[in-house]
Structure formats: C-alpha cells, structure tokens
Amino acid sequence: MTTFNNHLPLTGSVPQVRRAQGALAGIxxxxxxxxxxxxxAIAxxxxxxxxxxxFLLDIVVPVIFADELRALAALFPQTVG
Incomplete structure (x- = not known):
C-alpha cells in the first residue's frame, strides 16, 4: 500500500495550506x-x-572510401553506368 493520495479526515476548523506551484508542479x-x-522528449x-x-555516416563513409562519389559507387553498384 502506498501513501499517495491518502489524507486524514479533517476534524474541526483546520485551515488548509496550499503550496505554491511552479510550472513543473502544474505539469x-x-x-x-x-x-x-x-x-x-521521445520525439x-x-x-x-x-x-x-x-553526421556519423557523413564522417565515416568518406574516411573508409576516401571519396564520397566512390563511396556511393561502392554502396550502389547498380547505378554506376
């Protein structure tokens, strides 16, 4: 059993004190x-x-193939004519 939302019943005239809430508490x-x-956050x-x-592919592919056009030719050989 958790203690969330468990309130003691009020007896008599006990004033309720409301906490000031910021933006995150409101959310x-x-x-x-x-x-x-x-x-x-997920998006x-x-x-x-x-x-x-x-960015990683933009950096790694030219390093492996030494040139972006040769890299594209190696990755997609059917388009080279």
Missing part, C-alpha cells in the same frame, strides 16, 4: 501534460539520434 498534476511532455531524442547517425 506533474495534469496527466495529459505529462503524456505530452513524454512524447515531446526530440529520436530526432537527435537520426541527426547523429547522419
């Missing part, structure tokens, strides 16, 4: 905003991965 309270934040990670793979 943490809303399930839809949390889901949106997770989807945005940003995927975009960074694709860009990283592109």
């Amino acid at each position: 943490a309270d809303n399930a839809y905003l949390r889901l949106f934040a997770v989807v945005v 940003a990670g995927a975009a960074a991965l694709i860009i990283g793979i592109g």
